[in-house]
Amino acid sequence: MELSALASRGESLQIASGGATDVGMVRTNNEDSYQIVPALHLYVLADGMGGEAHGEVASSLAVETVVKHCLEGQENPSAPLNGEAKPGLSEKSRRLASAVHLANQKVFASAAQHAEQRGMGATLTAAWIDDMNLSVGHVGDSRVYLLRTGVLQQLTSDHSLVAEQVRRGILTASEAESSTMQNVLLRALGTQPQVEVDIEQVGLFPSDILLLCSDGLTRMVTEPEIAGALQSEPDAQKAAEKLVKLANEGGGVDNVTAIVVSLKPEPKGWFSWLRRGAHKSASGNGTAGGH
Amino acid sequence: MAKLSLMFENKLVKEVPIGSKPVRIGRSPDNDLVVDNLAVSNDHARVYFESGRLVVEDRGSLNGTFVNDLRVERATLHDGDSIWIGKHHIKVDSIGDAPLQYQSAKKANAPMINETMVLDTKVRREMLSQAAAMGERTQFAADRIKVPTIVVLSGKTDSKEYILTNKLTTIGKSAMATIKLKGWFKPPMAAQINQRDDGYYVGSGAKVPAVNGVAIPGPTRLNDGDLIEVAGIRLNFIVRE
Numbered sequence: 001m002e003l004s005a006l007a008s009r010g011e012s013l014q015i016a017s018g019g020a021t022d023v024g025m026v027r028t029n030n031e032d033s034y035q036i037v038p039a040l041h042l043y044v045l046a047d048g049m050g051g052e053a054h055g056e057v058a059s060s061l062a063v064e065t066v067v068k069h070c071l072e073g074q075e076n077p078s079a080p081l082n083g084e085a086k087p088g089l090s091e092k093s094r095r096l097a098s099a100v101h102l103a104n105q106k107v108f109a110s111a112a113q114h115a116e117q118r119g120m121g122a123t124l125t126a127a128w129i130d131d132m133n134l135s136v137g138h139v140g141d142s143r144v145y146l147l148r149t150g151v152l153q154q155l156t157s158d159h160s161l162v163a164e165q166v167r168r169g170i171l172t173a174s175e176a177e178s179s180t181m182q183n184v185l186l187r188a189l190g191t192q193p194q195v196e197v198d199i200e201q202v203g204l205f206p207s208d209i210l211l212l213c214s215d216g217l218t219r220m221v222t223e224p225e226i227a228g229a230l231q232s233e234p235d236a237q238k239a240a241e242k243l244v245k246l247a248n249e250g251g252g253v254d255n256v257t258a259i260v261v262s263l264k265p266e267p268k269g270w271f272s273w274l275r276r277g278a279h280k281s282a283s284g285n286g287t288a289g290g291h
Numbered sequence: 292m293a294k295l296s297l298m299f300e301n302k303l304v305k306e307v308p309i310g311s312k313p314v315r316i317g318r319s320p321d322n323d324l325v326v327d328n329l330a331v332s333n334d335h336a337r338v339y340f341e342s343g344r345l346v347v348e349d350r351g352s353l354n355g356t357f358v359n360d361l362r363v364e365r366a367t368l369h370d371g372d373s374i375w376i377g378k379h380h381i382k383v384d385s386i387g388d389a390p391l392q393y394q395s396a397k398k399a400n401a402p403m404i405n406e407t408m409v410l411d412t413k414v415r416r417e418m419l420s421q422a423a424a425m426g427e428r429t430q431f432a433a434d435r436i437k438v439p440t441i442v443v444l445s446g447k448t449d450s451k452e453y454i455l456t457n458k459l460t461t462i463g464k465s466a467m468a469t470i471k472l473k474g475w476f477k478p479p480m481a482a483q484i485n486q487r488d489d490g491y492y493v494g495s496g497a498k499v500p501a502v503n504g505v506a507i508p509g510p511t512r513l514n515d516g517d518l519i520e521v522a523g524i525r526l527n528f529i530v531r532e
Contacts, residue, residue: 132467146459151494151510153485155458166488173489192311200458203467205480 013206014266015041015129018237019259020244024216025252031055032214032257033063041129042070043259047142047214049188050111050120058122061110062103062189066126066137069099083197092130093199096137100124100189100197104139107190121188125156125212127261129204136200140188143218145226146202147209152227155200159187182219206265213243216256220247236260293345293385295338297324299378313339316376317350330354330377338368338383345385347374439491439513439530441484446524447473455491460484462521463496472522481522485510491528498522 017038023030031048033056044066048059072079073095083101085094103124111117123140134155136144141158157163161184162176171179187195209230217226221243229246233239239260247256293309307314307324316324317335326335332352339346345368349356357375358366368374374381441453441460449471453460462470465479472481478497485492493500494510500521502511513519515530 148483149480149494149496151483151485153459153483153492153494153510154487157458157486157488163488173487176488202457202459203461203465203469205461205465205467 013132014264015261016236016264017043017259017261018235018240019043019257020237020240021257022244022248022252022255024255025248027253027255029053029056030255031059032216032255033059034212034257034259035063035067036259037067037071040070040074041261042067042126043128043210043212043261044124044126045142045212045214045257045259046122046124046189047140047216047255047257048120048122050117052116054117054120055122057110057117058107058120058190061107062122062124065103065106066096066099066124069102070095070128073098083194086199089199090130090133090135090201092128092133093135093137093201096126096128096135097197097199100126100137100139101195104189104195104197105193108193111190119191121185121190123185123214124189127210127212129261132204134202134204134210136198136202138198138200139195140185142212142214144200145211145213145223147211147227147230148205148207150227150231152223152230155202157198159198160185182215204263206263208263209239210259210261210263211243212257212259212261214255214257216252216254217243217247217258219254220250220252220256230260234262236262293340293383295324295374296382296384297326298380298382304379309338309340309345311340313337316381317352324381326376326379328377328379331379335376336374338374338381345369345383352376437530439515439528441470441519442527442529443470444518444525444527446522448524449473455484455486458486460486461496462524462526470526472524474523477522482519484513493519 017036019034019036021030021032021034034045036043044063046059046062048055050058077091081094081098083098107122111120123142125142125144126137127144128135136155138156139159141160144155146153146155161181162171162179164186165171166173166176189195211230225246226243229242230239233242240258243258244256294306295309295314296306297304305324314324315322315337316326317333318326318331319333334350335352336350336356337348346365347356347358347363347368348365349363354377355362358372368383368385370383370385372383374383439455441455443451453470457469460469460483461480462468462482463480464472464477468480480496481498482496482500483494485494491513492510493502493507493513498521499506500519503518513528517528519526519528
């Protein structure tokens, strides 16, 4: 649970977040991992795969690696970056890409060193809010959604076989939803020594709501239901819990994880306007303010 | 990317890509390439890359592994070679072009999934390594997917043309918008375009856009040549080769 303010560009935003995870109704262990880092406005989620307990090993290693690398980057912006840096990306986006590359290397190395972990892997989806800019780093079929003016929009592309077939016009979106091949991923952390990382940069608006989720949610709950739950439950923590509950009510065939981040404009009025002025001068360059 | 094609009496049984991990061949179902014949040992042979060369290694099988006509314990493979195991033979394709392999990898995956429920972690693990090898080829092939352009027909914007490379394109007066509107009384966020797997969808913001003269009832998929009108500007959605 997080509640903090972000003041910049004359806009003043409150960021609230909450996360929930559940093993689901069918599986015996939860291979999803997630972490919320309020100080950084960083949200990281991974869905592990691999027999016995190794899915958990992969997903928690991936999440921890990403969080640690971003924290290090925050303290020391000149800390070395992993993987090739694409031009035109913000500093946060480059750090996030680097963190995902590092997580891939760590999961791959661990699987190579421990015979029993052979074949383990994880999806990884991370969102980092800096000022009014969102950076998304992504590998696999977990997702980031943005709910804005009532429209639910997907900010990630699934790296699954069926999604690739839809992009190539081989399958329709509804055929993909009923495919038995939904579990086949084309990209995941830890299966190859190098991985291509998707980075997306999105400008945020007041009242935007972000959702990070594992496929255990999107397989069980339709997008209109997700949008409805996010709109009807203003509390981020309760919204995350509600989504997990909906997935379980829908059958809960997989582990399910949801992180909800809501941006809210601070109440208008001369008093908050004054406070905002004070806040700005206190933080100097006006880029961030954590409560 | 290299692949192996399991043949029986000149009919294709199954194809598997050869990735960074050895392809395990044998009769027991946990092999990458299962050859269902009593003449085949449970753990019969393996094919893998070693210092850039493709190698086949017999795993001490009862009836032996043959490359072309020669029984081998270990041999370097060349494009077009045949590995004979019992009455089956495996064609070696060490070159091949990407689109062809995309097709073949799909065929290779299909029977495994139909046979076994996806919750079986062992099968899922096998599929993952296979699919990852396939992903290696497809993940760098994004340029084959067409990227559309928005051309501004009328109205004041910060550019006349926008290439929709991002997942989300916002139209509005805000500094955060991709297509920036100029002039008085323009909303900060008038409308938005989301790239989904099956195409690009325009959705409402502070305004409800019209596509080809009709106000959209909800997020609406755009087609080549569509006219979008919102907040006093007219945009043309174009998909070029």
